[in-house]
Amino acid sequence: MLRKGSIAAALFWLSAGWLVLALVTTGVLLTDLYSRTLDATLTDTLDFHVESLAGALLEAGDPQDDGIALADPRFERPRSGWYWIIRGEEGGLINLSTSVVGIDLPAVGAAADAMGRSTEVINDPFGTQLRMVERSVTLDDTTYRITVAGNLTEVLKLVADFRDQAFIVLGAVGIMLAVMSAIVGRIALRPIARLSKAVEAVREGESAEVTGTYPTEIAPLAEEVNELLRSNVQIIERARNQVGNLAHGLKTPIAVLRNEAHARKGALADIVASETEKMSNMVSTYLERARLAARTSVVGKKADATMIMLRLTRVMRKIHPDVTIAFQRPDASLPWFRGDEADFEEMAGNLLDNACKWSRGQVGVRLGSVRGEKGTQLLMRIDDNGPGLSEADAQKVLRRGVRLDEKTPGTGLGLDIVKELVDVYGGELELKRSQLGGLLVELRLPTARLGGLVRSPGN
Known part of the structure; x- marks a missing residue:
């Protein structure tokens, strides 16, 4: 699938646009060439008929002889669009084809070319477009003007049919070429996709360096x-x-x-x-x-948050035996933390220890994942039934060394160390009101793929 902003998509649309332009231009040029060819053929045919009439006129001797005719039967059908007329030098009508009976066709008004031939396009009374060829012939010191007209509408219809068929064929060719371009683009860009996966494997801790064989360009x-x-x-x-x-x-x-x-x-x-x-x-x-x-800053580290939290809850239950710690263990699909194991343990340990110190005997721990603007993140929620914090105090305790109760043992650096680590990893730390009545701490951290690792069974 071509995604927006990808190189494959850019190549496809660039190729498709160029193909459309090239094929449309090709269709127009072919149609014009075909039209010119048919028109030239029609003109040559009419010119041949003019010469045939001149020969018949010479053979008959009498320009009004009924024996003067052309073999093409279309000159005998009324309204066929195929006509011939022999006029005198002054324009008087001398002889004509059966198809011209009852029709007033004007003489060709265009100037004669070097061969003495004049050609023009007119419409007959029935709306048929005609190509007319006229030539002057002198017999026995008498000049005659022989005019032959052919049906140009038939030619234009052939051109239109050719144009429609040409664009259908060219459209099919364009689709095949566009598909081929997309396939070629994806095949050509596969090494880049492999390089991207190799770099991602390094970032996720699955490899220490980029491995694989790549084309000379990359x-x-x-x-x-x-x-x-x-x-x-x-x-x-x-x-x-x-x-x-x-x-x-x-x-x-x-x-x-x-x-x-x-x-x-x-x-x-x-x-x-x-x-x-x-x-x-x-x-x-x-x-x-x-x-x-x-x-x-070391690339490629990751840690199993579930195993770390199981270990920490066991330790905290021994340190705070009067506190009930309820840990809802997630399923095996929970993504790993992308970072150093000791850092995660330090963040989680500080938060869990603070919750146990300030609680009235009840602490809840939950792990999960959430999707946001930064992609999938690991979500840790620790809440207690202690006194909780106001919104102003929640912001204050994140400052280095700040303690709201000097009677509780500690240096006041725990939450600030957590905040420092959260900032380094690009995570988020929020302090809210818990449903248990105390403080709810929400920690969001970057995740890493499992990479085929299997969690060990825990308690």
Whole structure:
């Protein structure tokens, strides 16, 4: 099927448009050529009849002799469109065919050509279009004007029939050529489709590089993609190393400054302690962002969300024994998460741990998929029967370090880390009112194909 915006569709419509133009032009030119040929044939036939009448006139000697006639029987039928007339030099009627009886045909008014022949197209009284040929013949010092008319309407009808049949045949040829063009286009573009699937397999984690044999036109593209993948891995590895070096290089001096400030008293020590604490938080924040960006930029990772959630719910039931966690396990058709397993576990673990901390003993977990503007997404819903959040508080808790209740253990960084990871993966995080009375957290993340993997049975 030709999809809008595809190369195959563009080639098909371009070929179809060109075929329509070429075939219509061909039909018009063929019809015109056929029309000219028939008209020339009719003119030659009439010219032959003029010469035959001139010969009969010479043989009879008397221009009014009844023996002057043409063998074609159409000149004997009234209203046949085939007529001949012999006039004197002054235009007086001398002899005529039976078909002309009762009809007033004018003389040809066109000028004679180099052969002394004049031709013109007129209509007879019955509406029949005629091609008339006239020539002057001199016998015994007497000049006669011989006029022969042929039925041009019959010729035009033949031309019309030819035109209709030609366009039917050309239309059939055009359809066959268009179908052939579509087939050729799809066959020619199959290597591009294979390359697309190979790149998709890399993105989905089914292959480490683009594999396969491709035509010389796109083989360099496949190699460039592989080079880009290798370069990306090298850049990410260097970034990880630099992040680690930066972490070790900054944390020690900041820790020394903090310890020195805490060991001393005074306004300067307080300022140094406060500023080093800010520096430590900023370093942690941006190092964490760099770590997340480097980790999630690796192409081809995916994780089984169902298995991870089964593992997390078992862990949370041990950490929060007073909380009932109900996990509705989805069927095997649920798509996998397209990303690092540790990242998904960190997001889901933070959200589930927060729900258990704030609930009044009941937490629900559901996994599913949803289609939207970004395609199919993995949907995680975690709700509890705790106090919930207002709309303003729901926006506030997503900020780094914000905690609405300082009595509850924690750093306040959990939801912000989740939000950072969600942003890196291009997902969505929403906080709503739960039907259980507390907070409902909806998390949407990109999905990956199963790629032939089979889930292990879980509890």
